[in-house]
Amino acid sequence: MSNMTNQTTENAQLGLTFDETALIRKIQTGQTALFAELIVRYQDRVYNFAYRLTGSAEDAADLSQETFTRAIRSIRQFNGNARFSTWLIRIMINITNDFKARVKRDRENHQQMQALLQRSQASQMVARNDPQLRAQTHEMVALLWQAMDSMDIQHKQVLLLRDLEQMSYQEIAQVLKVTEGTVKSRLFRARETLRELLDPVLNPRVGEEK
Amino acid sequence: MKEPSPGSENTCKTFAEHISAYFDGQLTGEFLETIEAHLRQCPHCARQLEHYTLFRNAMNAEHRNCPVDLSPVVMAGLERDHLLQGLETLSKPPTPRWVKLVRAFSAAAMLALIASAGLIIMHFTGNTHQSSRLADRTVSPAIQSLDPTQQSAVPQREFALGMSPEKDQNESFDTSLNSSESSDDLNNSDESEAPSEASRISKRSLFAKPDLSGNLNKKIAKALLSTTTAPAEKMQYLGSQPPLVLQPSPVRSEQEQLSMSVTSKSRGLSWPVKLVYELDSSDLPGWMLLKEQVFIALMENHVPVLSESWQVAEALEKNQEFFYQAKKGLDLPPGSRSAQILLVTQPETFERIHASLQQAMSDTIRRRLSPELENYSQSRTITAELVNAVETTFAALDRAFGVTPPNSETILTTQATQPASPVTVLTTLPASTSCPTTGRAATTTQVASTRPTLTLLPVLIKIEVGEPTPTTTTAAATNQSTQP
Numbered sequence: 223m224s225n226m227t228n229q230t231t232e233n234a235q236l237g238l239t240f241d242e243t244a245l246i247r248k249i250q251t252g253q254t255a256l257f258a259e260l261i262v263r264y265q266d267r268v269y270n271f272a273y274r275l276t277g278s279a280e281d282a283a284d285l286s287q288e289t290f291t292r293a294i295r296s297i298r299q300f301n302g303n304a305r306f307s308t309w310l311i312r313i314m315i316n317i318t319n320d321f322k323a324r325v326k327r328d329r330e331n332h333q334q335m336q337a338l339l340q341r342s343q344a345s346q347m348v349a350r351n352d353p354q355l356r357a358q359t360h361e362m363v364a365l366l367w368q369a370m371d372s373m374d375i376q377h378k379q380v381l382l383l384r385d386l387e388q389m390s391y392q393e394i395a396q397v398l399k400v401t402e403g404t405v406k407s408r409l410f411r412a413r414e415t416l417r418e419l420l421d422p423v424l425n426p427r428v429g430e431e432k
Numbered sequence: 433m434k435e436p437s438p439g440s441e442n443t444c445k446t447f448a449e450h451i452s453a454y455f456d457g458q459l460t461g462e463f464l465e466t467i468e469a470h471l472r473q474c475p476h477c478a479r480q481l482e483h484y485t486l487f488r489n490a491m492n493a494e495h496r497n498c499p500v501d502l503s504p505v506v507m508a509g510l511e512r513d514h515l516l517q518g519l520e521t522l523s524k525p526p527t528p529r530w531v532k533l534v535r536a537f538s539a540a541a542m543l544a545l546i547a548s549a550g551l552i553i554m555h556f557t558g559n560t561h562q563s564s565r566l567a568d569r570t571v572s573p574a575i576q577s578l579d580p581t582q583q584s585a586v587p588q589r590e591f592a593l594g595m596s597p598e599k600d601q602n603e604s605f606d607t608s609l610n611s612s613e614s615s616d617d618l619n620n621s622d623e624s625e626a627p628s629e630a631s632r633i634s635k636r637s638l639f640a641k642p643d644l645s646g647n648l649n650k651k652i653a654k655a656l657l658s659t660t661t662a663p664a665e666k667m668q669y670l671g672s673q674p675p676l677v678l679q680p681s682p683v684r685s686e687q688e689q690l691s692m693s694v695t696s697k698s699r700g701l702s703w704p705v706k707l708v709y710e711l712d713s714s715d716l717p718g719w720m721l722l723k724e725q726v727f728i729a730l731m732e733n734h735v736p737v738l739s740e741s742w743q744v745a746e747a748l749e750k751n752q753e754f755f756y757q758a759k760k761g762l763d764l765p766p767g768s769r770s771a772q773i774l775l776v777t778q779p780e781t782f783e784r785i786h787a788s789l790q791q792a793m794s795d796t797i798r799r800r801l802s803p804e805l806e807n808y809s810q811s812r813t814i815t816a817e818l819v820n821a822v823e824t825t826f827a828a829l830d831r832a833f834g835v836t837p838p839n840s841e842t843i844l845t846t847q848a849t850q851p852a853s854p855v856t857v858l859t860t861l862p863a864s865t866s867c868p869t870t871g872r873a874a875t876t877t878q879v880a881s882t883r884p885t886l887t888l889l890p891v892l893i894k895i896e897v898g899e900p901t902p903t904t905t906t907a908a909a910t911n912q913s914t915q916p
Contacts, residue, residue, distance in 0.1 A: 254510065254736070261503040269498035274491070276514060279499070287496060290506040366490040384456060385488040410452035417483050426482060 242306065246308065250298050257294045260306070265290070273305055274382055275318060277371040289314040311387060312397040315379060362423070369419040377412035384409055443470065444477055455484045592809055 242260075249256050268289055273282035292313050293300075300309050370378055383394045397404045417424065447470055453459055454467045471478050 225488070228860065252736070256505065257510075258503040261506055262501065265498040265502045266495075269502075270496045273496045279496075282496070283498070283500070286603075287505055287509075289504055290502060291509055329464075363490045363493045366487060370491075381487075382491070383857050385491045391456070403707055406453055407449060410449040413452055413484055413487065414448070416487055418481070420483075424486075429796070 243302065246297070246300060246302070246306065249294075250300070257290075257297070261290050264307060264310060267307060271311060271382060271387060272314060274367070274370070274386060275314070275368065275378065283316060285314060288317055292317065304393065307387070308389060308393050308397065311383065311389075315383075315397055318375070318379075343390075350359065353428060365420065365423055366416075369416055372419065373412065373415055376408060377415055380405060380408045381412045381416070444474060447477055448480065451480050452484065455481055 242263075245256055245259060249260070265286060266372045267287045269282055272285040272289070273279060276282050276285055282312075289310055293310055300306070337425075370381070373381075379398065380394060381396060389397070391402045391405045394405045398405070400408070447467060450459065450463075450467055451471070454471075459467060471481060521851070
């Protein structure tokens with residue numbers, strides 16, 4: 223009995239509602255049809271992440287579908303130690319890690335991106351220092367995602383996991399199967415890469431920052 | 433964590449990575465204060481932090497919602513997977529690579545053995561035609577079934593429905609045997625999985641049928657192993673036959689409607705019912721229709737289809753719902769007269785399964801009697817017998833499981849009161865139906881008129897359709913059939 227209470231408390235800490243825990247348990251014991259409920263609950267979140275990861279609506283839909291398909295196939299491996307969303311994202315990351323060709327393409331895009339940003343009209347628009355204002359600027363958002371799409375997949379993953387999914391370093395380390403130290407340094411490098419890529423937009427006039 | 437001292441030349445450089453960690457709330461204690469103090473006096477580093485904030489805000493500025501509801505798509509794919517491979521991927525523990533290799537090797541050895549046996553037969557009999565046919569039937573169905581392009585080219589629905597004449601099968605086997613594609617797949621099986629997964633994601637459109645190539649490995653291993661035991665079964669099972677669609681339009685539209693409603697239902701099961709259908713294989717069209725309907729009933733009730741004995745053992749141990757295709761399964765190979773299925777349900781949900789199956793059976797019978805199928809010889813005679821057999825079966829099931837108000841009769845009684853009936857009902861499972869992996873025989877303790885809770889109650893019902901029989905039994909059986 224106390225075990226159950228502990229489990230419930232742990233689940234609550236992990237963001238799993240009791241309902242969801244029970245639901246997942248039912249699915250794990252064979253009532254696979256209930257998985258549809260989980261899909262409905264998580265599909266927007268999964269799709270958004272997939273969309274940001276792939277940069278394409280079509281790929282995102284496929285990737286989300288594949289993620290859920292794999293999730294139900296291996297639902298019994300979900301032990302409740304992580305949030306269900308984290309587990310889903312981990313599956314998705316595993317799928318995309320198979321996707322080697324994309325990395326190569328991303329590297330090729332990197333250079334084009336630099337040139338594109340130089341010419342961008344937006345560089346004038348986001349010269350002000352208010353981060354909130356800039357973030358709301360539609361074009362800035364678009365440019366950020368462009369820059370993200372041109373980044374190395376490793377950097378992109380870690381940034382999305384942290385800033386979009388708001389995962390802890392520990393969770394990211396689990397998802398990416400690396401140490402927390404690696405997460406820390408990879409996040410730093412990813413952010414600095416992003417700053418470099420967006421430098422023409424962030425610092426339109428040379429010497430402004432000094 | 434190494435703490436840089438503030439105020440030095442390279443402070444900003446040293447602090448840079450820690451600012452990222454600070455931004456993520458990872459710093460504590462004195463070091464946190466040091467960084468905060470530095471940020472207050474260093475505009476360069478403050479700007480770095482500002483940019484990080486900007487990135488995070490921008491990333492969360494727009495949320496893309498999923499443009500479609502993925503649940504029907506995913507669940508439909510899952511249903512199809514279940515139909516094709518049971519719960520293999522759900523319940524099978526990952527196979528170590530070396531085991532795969534050993535299996536592949538032994539399978540290849542068996543193939544070589546079969547091939548050489550075929551050669552020897554050819555050599556001694558000189559009957560090249562017959563022996564090559566034999567080899568084709570033994571080897572090529574499995575190999576053919578490995579061809580992913582062919583698999584995806586065959587729509588699921590048609591596979592469930594159709595069966596080509598034997599002549600066509602042999603012709604297609606010959607061509608498939610000559611293609612080198614499948615053997616390439618075999619060689620590259622381990623390596624090819626990841627790229628094929630990747631191409632699935634990129635190529636497949638959202639609502640396309642799930643490409644089955646992802647599970648190619650397992651299929652290769654399974655199909656190869658199966659060539660030594662039951663090639664015809666696998667041949668049907670993997671659905672690689674060019675289908676002969678009997679009457680596509682009415683059947684399809686109805687099935688589409690049925691599959692649309694699949695995801696909204698769920699069932700929990702833990703009660704086995706074994707039905708053994710023994711039908712004359714000359715009524716293949718009727719059988720295929722029946723098979724299709726049974727599958728639809730299973731899909732509707734979310735009963736996963738198992739195909740391996742170890743899966744049954746596992747499911748029984750975990751007291752889970754399942755539907756098991758025994759050796760011949762629902763696929764009735766040419767020349768075969770029997771098929772075995774094992775259905776495990778819970779008492780409280782049995783009525784639903786029962787109703788679905790009953791509906792399925794009556795649908796089948798209705799279709800079978802329709803003038804569209806007149807061309808098939810004997811269909812009407814056999815269908816009449818099928819009606820009789822099915823109705824009697826359900827009458828027996830009704831009593832056994834208390835779907836209708838239970839009385840003292842058991843299935844044995846049914847058998848006793850209808851000696852002339854073409855339906856033979858038995859009450860125990862034969863020894864061969866015990867779990868092969870555990871050696872544990874299924875429980876045979878009860879055939880109860882009241883419903884036990886969570887007690888496994890195996891019932892074997894054997895339906896034999898033989899020569900046309902007088903209508904007295906038909907009438908008796910019809911009277912006994914009940915609609916819940």
